[in-house]
Amino acid sequence: MQPRTQLSVVADLMPIASNAFLVALPFEPEPEPGQFVMLSFDDGRLDPFLPRPFSVFDWEEKMLTLLVKVVGRGTAIMGNLKQGATLRITGPLGNSFPDYEGRVVFVGGGIGIAPLYYAAKRSQAGCKSFILGFCTAEQSYLTEEFSQIAPTVLVSDDGSLGEKMFPHEKLDTLIAAGDRPDLIISCGPEPLMRATHEVAKRHGVRDIVSLEARMGCGIGACLGCRLDLPGGSVLVCKEGPVFEGSFFEEKK
Ligand SMILES: Cc1cc2nc3c(=O)[nH]c(=O)nc-3n(C[C@H](O)[C@H](O)[C@H](O)COP(=O)(O)OP(=O)(O)OC[C@H]3O[C@@H](n4cnc5c(N)ncnc54)[C@H](O)[C@@H]3O)c2cc1C
Ligand code: FES
Numbered sequence: 703m704q705p706r707t708q709l710s711v712v713a714d715l716m717p718i719a720s721n722a723f724l725v726a727l728p729f730e731p732e733p734e735p736g737q738f739v740m741l742s743f744d745d746g747r748l749d750p751f752l753p754r755p756f757s758v759f760d761w762e763e764k765m766l767t768l769l770v771k772v773v774g775r776g777t778a779i780m781g782n783l784k785q786g787a788t789l790r791i792t793g794p795l796g797n798s799f800p801d802y803e804g805r806v807v808f809v810g811g812g813i814g815i816a817p818l819y820y821a822a823k824r825s826q827a828g829c830k831s832f833i834l835g836f837c838t839a840e841q842s843y844l845t846e847e848f849s850q851i852a853p854t855v856l857v858s859d860d861g862s863l864g865e866k867m868f869p870h871e872k873l874d875t876l877i878a879a880g881d882r883p884d885l886i887i888s889c890g891p892e893p894l895m896r897a898t899h900e901v902a903k904r905h906g907v908r909d910i911v912s913l914e915a916r917m918g919c920g921i922g923a924c925l926g927c928r929l930d931l932p933g934g935s936v937l938v939c940k941e942g943p944v945f946e947g948s949f950f951e952e953k954k
Contacts, residue, residue, distance in 0.1 A: 705921065707792040709744055712783055713765065718843040721772045722813070723781050724759070729766035729791060733758045735821035736912060736944045739766070739793030740920040743779065750776040753792065755917045755939070757817035757889075766791075769844070771813040795920050797944050799910060804884030805829040807876075808852075809869045809898050811890025812836060815848070817912050818889055822851050827885075831855070833876075835869035835890070838862045870897040877905045885910065888947070899947035909947035913938050 714726040729739070735758070742753035754776045760767040772781050783789075799821045806827040808818040815834055822830050832854040836842035839862035848854045856864035857872050865872065873886065886909040888898040895911040902909035915938040918926035922940035929936055933949035936942060 705793050705795050707790060709788050710766075710791050712785055712787045712789065714785060715781075715783055717781070718769075719841060721841075722843055723770055723772075724767055725770060725780065725783070726765050726767045727789060727791065728764055729761070729793075730764050731794070733761055733766070733794035733820075734798035735824045736799035736817055737794040737796050738817075738920070738943060739768075739791050739795060740917070741768075741780070742790045744788040744790045750779075752918050753790070753920065755795075755920055757912070757943075758794065758820050759816050760820050760823070769813070769816040769819075792920060796939060796942060799825075799887055799912075799944055800885075801825060802827050802885045805882070806885045806887060807831050807833060807873065807883040809833045809873055809886060809888040809890070809894075810835070811869055811894040812841075814888075814890025814894070814912075815844070816889070818887065819844070819848060819851065821887060822848075833857065833869045833872050835859070835872075835894070836863055868894065868897065870894060870901050873898060874901045874904075877901070877907070883907055886947075888912075895947070896950050899950050902947055903951075911945055911947050911949070912943045913945055913949075914943065915939075 710727040717723045738755050738757045740753035756768045759769040772778050810818045830852045835857045837859045857867050886902045888895045889912040915927035918924035920939045927938040931949050932952045
């Protein structure tokens with residue numbers, strides 16, 4: 703499906719934490735799980751000039767929902783938009799998570815949980831579950847919504863939500879206790895995805911990661927999203943954002 707650029711009017715914007723919100727926008731065509739869109743403002747402003755990438759958090763009845771964490775100028779302006787504001791959206795872009803019929807565990811950290819909701823919701827996996835990690839209970843969000851899609855284990859850095867551990871550590875203990883998935887899909891800070899890959903490798907389980915990079919165009923034209931990983935040099939927008947976890951390793 704060719705990505706296209708369209709104008710879309712904000713249908714809803716809902717804060718879900720002090721620094722995160724959900725934004726709903728009419729959007730077609732139906733995206734695949736793991737894909738992303740490039741968003742920019744349509745009010746003539748030059749700052750921020752470049753569009754910003756966001757994962758598909760959900761898509762239902764032609765309504766796209768994005769989960770956004772405020773980290774800088776663009777996301778702060780977005781968070782202050784009102785219903786009826788117009789945004790420019792290009793997408794859907796990038797590749798998608800593979801579908802899988804076996805046991806799949808989705809491992810997410812912080813805002814990295816964004817692409818996992820739609821991925822699990824759309825997945826045909828016979829058995830699926832989430833392991834989600836946040837810094838603190840106060841900085842967590844949407845845990846109820848995730849648990850309505852699949853059984854959800856929560857962990858936090860300070861122990862205020864679930865056990866005090868990182869998501870990959872929980873994954874490790876669950877697999878060691880016999881709860882072995884056929885596929886692990888992870889998204890979050892790069893150290894979490896690397897550590898998750900190490901756990902997957904140790905237990906002989908395939909893992910898929912969704913990588914992030916600063917993006918200028920989202921369509922392979924500016925080369926701004928090039929990542930040099932041990933497994934090779936990649937353009938995240940064009941060849942990703944979904945990669946085998948083995949990209950974190952040297953090619954043999
Ligand atoms: C494929 C993809 C999917 C993404 N999905 C989501 C999502 O679903 N929800 C969400 O909240 N964010 C997502 N992001 C990150 C989001 O694009 C950035 O947070 C956003 O562009 C920041 O814009 P800004 O103008 O607010 O920040 P800026 O003012 O541009 O930057 C503020 C700070 O954030 C850092 N930063 C900006 N972009 C990135 C990035 N891509 N990776 C790491 N650090 C960055 C900058 O280095 C700087 O420190 C995704 C990024 C990619 C590449
Ligand atoms: S963002 Fe321009 S090439 Fe990837």
